[in-house]
Amino acid sequence: GGRPYVPSAVPRVHQRAAERGMQGESPYVFVAPGAGPGVVPRTFADLRTGALEGRNFRSLQEFAVASVVEGHHSIPDVARVFRVPPWRLEQWVRETGHAV
Numbered sequence: 001g002g003r004p005y006v007p008s009a010v011p012r013v014h015q016r017a018a019e020r021g022m023q024g025e026s027p028y029v030f031v032a033p034g035a036g037p038g039v040v041p042r043t044f045a046d047l048r049t050g051a052l053e054g055r056n057f058r059s060l061q062e063f064a065v066a067s068v069v070e071g072h073h074s075i076p077d078v079a080r081v082f083r084v085p086p087w088r089l090e091q092w093v094r095e096t097g098h099a100v
Helices: 010-021 060-071 073-082 086-095
Strands: none
Touching: 060 073, 060 086, 073 086
16 A cells, blocks of 8 residues: 555554553553443443433334433444344434434
8 A cells, every 4th residue: 555654643643641640540441531431331221321311202113212412332232232232223323314
């Protein structure tokens, strides 16, 4: 390939984290701000936090899609809670016009 070499940003990220006092943390747990919850949801109650707190949904499908789109949970995690195949949830998200 004729692509130019682009150095990895990883060493710079680790250096910045260390400067901010994160050297005791695992070097593999960097989460971008606003990237969503760090806890894997296991129940419907876990999904009803943050953006979805106190909301009512017309159907479980609508709740599942909102959990991905607005709650920023991963498709496999949400599919596990709703007991649907991940491909089905991915299809529902696409049907609402959102990118997966």
